Amino acid sequence: MNDDIDQQYIGAIHHTGLKGSDFDAMTNRYRSFGFTLTxxxxxxxSQRPGEPAVLGCTANECAVFGNSYIELFGIVDASAxxxxxxxxxxxxxxxxxxxxxxxxxxxxxxxxxxxxxxxVLDLERDVDTEDGxxxxxxxxVHIDPRGTSEGxxxxxxxxxxxxxxxxxxxxxxxxxxxxxxxxxxxxxTEFDEIVDRYRRIIAVDPTTEGLSTVLAxxxxxxxFVRTSHAAQVLPDEPVPAPSYFAAMTIRVDxxxxxxxxxxxxxxPTRTTAAGFFVSARHAYGAxxxxxx
Numbered sequence: 001m002n003d004d005i006d007q008q009y010i011g012a013i014h015h016t017g018l019k020g021s022d023f024d025a026m027t028n029r030y031r032s033f034g035f036t037l038t039x040x041x042x043x044x045x046s047q048r049p050g051e052p053a054v055l056g057c058t059a060n061e062c063a064v065f066g067n068s069y070i071e072l073f074g075i076v077d078a079s080a081x082x083x084x085x086x087x088x089x090x091x092x093x094x095x096x097x098x099x100x101x102x103x104x105x106x107x108x109x110x111x112x113x114x115x116x117x118x119x120v121l122d123l124e125r126d127v128d129t130e131d132g133x134x135x136x137x138x139x140x141v142h143i144d145p146r147g148t149s150e151g152x153x154x155x156x157x158x159x160x161x162x163x164x165x166x167x168x169x170x171x172x173x174x175x176x177x178x179x180x181x182x183x184x185x186x187x188x189t190e191f192d193e194i195v196d197r198y199r200r201i202i203a204v205d206p207t208t209e210g211l212s213t214v215l216a217x218x219x220x221x222x223x224f225v226r227t228s229h230a231a232q233v234l235p236d237e238p239v240p241a242p243s244y245f246a247a248m249t250i251r252v253d254x255x256x257x258x259x260x261x262x263x264x265x266x267x268p269t270r271t272t273a274a275g276f277f278v279s280a281r282h283a284y285g286a287x288x289x290x291x292x
Contacts, residue, residue, distance in 0.1 A: 009100045009101065009102055009105055009106050009109070010098050010099065010100050010106065010155060010201065010202055010203075010217075010220070011099070011217060011218030011219060011220065012067055012068065012098070012099040012218060012219040012220060013067075013068045013096070013097075013098060013099065013179050013182070013219065013220055014068060014097040014098055014099035014100075014155075014156040014158075015062070015068055015069045015070065015071050015095075015097050015156070016068075016069075016070050016071065016093065016095060016096055016097075016179065016182070016245070016248055016286070017070075017071040017072075017073060017093075017094055017095025017096075017097070017152070018070070018071070018072050018073070018092065018093050018094065018095075018284050018285055018286055019073055019074060019086065019089050019090070019091050019092065019094050019095075020072065020073075020074050020091055020284050021074065021075070021091050022074075023059075023072070023073075023074030023075075023076065026072055026074065026284045027040075027061045027072050029267075029282070029283070029284065030063060030070075030072060030283075030284075032262075032265030032266065032267065033174060033261065033262050033265060033267065033278070033283070033288070034172055034173035034174025034175075034176070034258060034261035034262065034265075035063040035070070035172050035173075035174065035176060036063065036064075036169055036170075036171060036172050036173070037061040037062060037063055037072070037169075038060075038061055038062045038064060038127070038166075038169050039061070039127070039128050040059050040060070040061050040076075041059055041060060041061075041125045041126060041127055041136075042055060042056070042058070042059045042076065042125060042126070043055075043056045043058045043059065043060065043073075043084075043123065043124075043125050044056065044123070044124040044125060045083040045084050045121065045122070045123050045124075046083065046121050046122040046123075047081075047083035047084075047121075048119070048121070049118070049119035049120050049121060052122075053122050053123065053124045054081050054083060055080060055081070056080055056081055056082060056083055056084070056086070057075050057076065057077050057078060057079075057080040057081065057082050057086065057087065058073050058074065058075055058076065058082075058084075058086045059073065059074065059076040060072060060073040060074075060125075061073075062164070062169075063172065063176070064164060064165055064166070064169045064170060065165075065170065065176065065177055065178045065179065066165065066170065066177065066178060067099075067165075067178065067219060068099075068178065068179045068219075069164065069165075070179070070248070071095070072284075073086070075087060084121075084142075089152075090240075091284065091285060092240060092244075092280075092284065092285025092286070093151070093244070093245040093246070093248075093280070093284075093285040093286035094151050094152055094245065094285075095151060095152045095153075095154070095245075096151060096152070096153055096154075096182060096245060097140065097153075097154040097155065097156040098153075098154075098155050098156070098201070098202070098220065099155070099156060099157070099158070100155050100156065100157050101157060102157065103120045103139035103140065103141055103155065103156070103157040104120055104139075106141055106155050107119055107120050107141045110141065110143070110155075110201075113200050113201070114200075115143060115144075115147075115197065115200065115201070116143070116144035116146075116147060117141050117142060117143050117144060118140075118141055118142040118143075118144070119141065120139050120140075120141055121139065121140050121141070121142065122137070122138075122139060123137070123138045123139070123140055123156075124136060124137050124138075127163050127164070127166075129163060129166065130166075130168070134160070134163050135160070135163075136160050136163040136164055137159040137160050138156055138157060138158055138159055138160075139156065139157045139159065140154050140155070140156045140157070141154060141155045141156075142154045143155075143197075143201075147197075148197070149187075149190065149194075149241070149242070149243045150184055150185075150186060150194060150241075150243040150244055150245060151244065151245040155201070173261055174252055174257070174258040174261045174262070174290075175252050175253035175254055175257060175258060176250050176251070176252050176258070176290075177251045177252065177253065178250070178251045179248050179249065179250060179251075180221060180249045180250070180251045180291070181221040181222070181223055181248070181249035181289075182221070182222050182223065182245065182247070182248055182249070183212075183223045183224075183225060183233070183234070183245075183246045183247040183248075183249075183287070183289075184222060184223070184224050184225070184243075184244075184245055184246060185224075185225050185226075185227055185230045185234070185239070185243060185244050185246045186224055186225070186226060186227065186243045187226075187227050187242035187243045188226050188227055188228050189242075190242075190243060191213075191224065191226050191227075194224065194243060195213055195215070195224050198215055198222055198224075199215060202215055202217050202220060202222075203217070204216065204217040206224075209223075211225060211226075211229040211232060211233055212224060212225055212233065213225075221249075225246070227239070227242055227243070230246070234246060234247065234287060236279070237279060237280055237281075237287055238279075238280055238281055240285070245286070246280070246286075246287055247277075247280070247286060247287030247288065247289055248286055248287070248288055248289070249289040249290075249291055250288055250289065250290050250291070251291055251292070252275075252290050252291070252292065253292070254292070255275040255276060255290055255291065255292045258275075258276075258290050259275075259276045259290065262276075262278060262290075267282045267283075268282065272289060272291075274289070274291040274292070275289065275290045275291040275292060276289075276290050277289050277290070278290070
């Protein structure tokens with residue numbers, strides 16, 4: 001398909017992102033789920049392609065797996081610049097970044113595919129390593145958020161992967177190993193448009209599995225659910241918008257072990273066919289499906 005992004009460039013989930021206005025409470029809750037979080041780190045971001053990165057108003061702590069991670073972020077200095085417009089962003093599960101090994105090539109292909117994007121933006125943050133403080137560097141291309149009602153969508157390239165996926169942070173008390181899928185709820189009126197946008201980015205045709213439309217390629221699995229079916233697929237879950245990032249599927253070594261940790265931390269769970277589920281109400285906007 002001529003309007004698609006080349007498959008060789010995008011084949012994994014880079015990270016998901018949750019914003020919390022009470023940053024400490026959010027990170028403490030995720031620790032209670034059994035996740036190991038990286039030390040808090042401030043962002044340095046460029047506003048436009050080619051501009052230098054500046055110290056922004058946000059910081060993050062991350063639950064890091066072998067290939068992807070969950071980013072928990074919040075405003076830590078409201079007086080600092082906000083190059084990526086985090087301040088007006090509502091709390092919740094707001095960010096999905098897919099992974100590429102060539103941000104510049106993806107940027108060109110997004111334009112060719114008719115998907116307005118930011119161009120290549122630079123991101124840095126200082127991180128503690130066993131050899132001292134080092135600067136994590138990455139490049140990101142943002143899809144124009146005016147056209148992604150479900151949330152902020154980007155494609156990111158690691159330049160210093162080893163500083164993010166440090167082995168000492170990969171061990172989690174809940175024995176989590178990976179983000180294996182994402183559930184995206186899309187308004188019935190724009191469902192086909194949203195699915196087609198991701199189809200063009202990932203360059204794979206959708207399949208139907210029950211009430212879900214699925215795009216799966218390499219390490220990416222995106223499950224799209226119509227708003228009219230959301231109550232059946234995600235029973236009793238909040239509906240924050242007509243279209244939204246709804247849930248992540250987390251693979252763990254032992255479902256029963258992970259469930260004990262979550263419940264011992266004070267969070268209720270719900271049994272599912274493949275494991276258990278933590279409501280977005282208790283996980284700062286992201287439903288968490290734990291599976292073996």
